[in-house]
Structures are given as C-alpha cells and as structure tokens.
Amino acid sequence: MAISAAQDELENAWAQLCLSMPCAYADYPFGPESTVFKVAGRDPGKGKMFGLIMHLNGELVLNLKCEPALADQQRSEHPQITPGYHMNKKHWNSVRAGLDPNLMRELIEDSYDLVVDGMPRRDKEYIRLQGTINKGSID
16 A cells, blocks of 8 residues: 655655664564654663554554553543553554644653663663763753
C-alpha cells in the first residue's frame, strides 16, 4: 500500500522527535517497514524500546509507553489514542495522526522518560550526562 506524502512527512516528524532524545537510536528488528526507537546507556546492545512506528492497513501508528493511570484518560480524551497494538494494553498506547504537535512531543518524552526511569542507575546517569552535553550545559 502506498504511503501518502502527508504520512511520510508525519512519520519523519515523529522519528525526529524520538531521535532527539539523549542516547536514542532507531532499530529495525521487525524489518524495514517498522522503526523501533530505543534508548541505551553505556551498552548500545542493551537498548530498551520506547517507541515503534508502523503502518497498519495504510495508517501510520506510533506505539508509546504510558503510565497505566494516564493511559485510559488519554484514550478517553483523544480518539487518536487507543490501546497499544500488539503490545501490553495496560502500558502502551497506539497514537494516530491528528494530535497537536506539542501533545505529541509530550507523549514521546513521557514514553522515553518511563523507559529511562526503569533502567539501572549507572545507565540513567550516563543518559542524563549525554543529554546535558548535547544541550551544551557542561563547560
């Protein structure tokens, strides 16, 4: 199924947001049609997924991790947010086109932060340091 120019542009925007997070990178364990976004500390081989872009029946979808307490609220407030496709429905949401770009950034950042918070302390410290260096806050 062909991807529209608008979907391609949105997919690129979502990918750029995901890749803008410190120590984030793209991986393709399911093949070239799905992009998995991971974050890793000192060992890139131990990256943890915080996002997954895929095309479902011609529709662009981004799976993001979410606090279980917020997941139901977000789903009820936004028809573009549904339980995570092919994921643990309690912890993951599937997001479709049509959300405000600022809300989209918040959802991606929240997913990333949840994954980083679950990592070992030394990895969290390494990731935070890389984020500080990338922002130019260290002399």
